Amino acid sequence: MSSRQFTLADGAKIPALGLGTWQLDGSKGREAIVHALKCGYRMLDCAFSYGNQDLVAEAIEQSGVSREDLFIVDKLANTWHSAAEDCLDRTLAALKTDTLDLWLMHWPSPLNHHGNHPKCPTLPDGTVDFEKDWNYVKTWQTMIEIQNRRPEVKGLGVANFGIKELEAISFTGVLPLVNQVELHPSLNQEKLHKYCKEKGIQLVAYSPLGSTGSALLLDPDLQVIAEKNNATVAQCLLSWGVAKGWPVIPRSSSPDRLEQNLNILELSVEDIDDISRIGKASPKRYVTAPWHTFEEIV
Numbered sequence: 001m002s003s004r005q006f007t008l009a010d011g012a013k014i015p016a017l018g019l020g021t022w023q024l025d026g027s028k029g030r031e032a033i034v035h036a037l038k039c040g041y042r043m044l045d046c047a048f049s050y051g052n053q054d055l056v057a058e059a060i061e062q063s064g065v066s067r068e069d070l071f072i073v074d075k076l077a078n079t080w081h082s083a084a085e086d087c088l089d090r091t092l093a094a095l096k097t098d099t100l101d102l103w104l105m106h107w108p109s110p111l112n113h114h115g116n117h118p119k120c121p122t123l124p125d126g127t128v129d130f131e132k133d134w135n136y137v138k139t140w141q142t143m144i145e146i147q148n149r150r151p152e153v154k155g156l157g158v159a160n161f162g163i164k165e166l167e168a169i170s171f172t173g174v175l176p177l178v179n180q181v182e183l184h185p186s187l188n189q190e191k192l193h194k195y196c197k198e199k200g201i202q203l204v205a206y207s208p209l210g211s212t213g214s215a216l217l218l219d220p221d222l223q224v225i226a227e228k229n230n231a232t233v234a235q236c237l238l239s240w241g242v243a244k245g246w247p248v249i250p251r252s253s254s255p256d257r258l259e260q261n262l263n264i265l266e267l268s269v270e271d272i273d274d275i276s277r278i279g280k281a282s283p284k285r286y287v288t289a290p291w292h293t294f295e296e297i298v
Helices: 026-039 053-063 078-095 136-149 163-170 190-199 220-228 233-244 255-261 269-281
Strands: 005-007 013-015 043-045 071-076 102-105 156-159 178-182 202-206
Touching: 026 053, 026 255, 053 078, 071 078, 078 136, 102 136, 102 178, 136 156, 136 163, 156 163, 163 190, 178 190, 190 202, 220 233, 220 269, 233 255, 233 269
Parallel strands: 043 071, 071 102, 102 156, 156 178, 178 202
Antiparallel strands: 005 013
16 A cells, blocks of 8 residues: 655645546445545545535545545536635535545636536537636636635645646746646656646646556556566556656546555666656547647647
């Protein structure tokens, strides 16, 4: 079990490994979270838009792990940017918790709160319906103001931000503690990592294995590295991320894989370099969204 941690700019400790809860639903999803917590996972990565906060709360209760031992991350949904505090209240109630260790802006994309869809409202011509007279900088200012009043929010962060968006909110004088982004050897985010490191912003990797259908898991060169380390390719990819300097939040509903993923290896410098090289040879972004344009992979 990995007890590794990273220290955030405010001194808080964030576990090096967490459980992503996206698409974990129904009894199978709940059982997966319970199993993960019983095995030793202590960070849960949640979001209002995942629609499963009630299930996460049930799983925490069933696991017997106390709230004090957990690091809970949740995210402000795109369609709630102009109603952020209401979203926070609903989140705390659904998760049955008095505090969030991190509250993130899920995307720098404010969508119409009163639109025709709870996640991705559209205009009559089919294009995305953005919130009028609102932008993500205003959302960030609102989140800062809420945190100043509400002890329920221990730390603030963002997700899916590039350098351009981080620059835009920096004038507030309050930088996010973390920036959670898609991050794996095929999308190494080197420029963004360098920028965040200089600013004291901790990158956190979602889809650290390359998301569903990832070619990385079947890569023959990575399989050679895994065999050499008597490990799975997934374990090597997660260990690569931690070695490079960021927490990883894989998602799985398989008890075996949940247990395997907890084992963060001490990879050799050679293996770390080889994994980086293999990823660079096949650059790929798995997660895209109609409401946001990412910078090109360099």
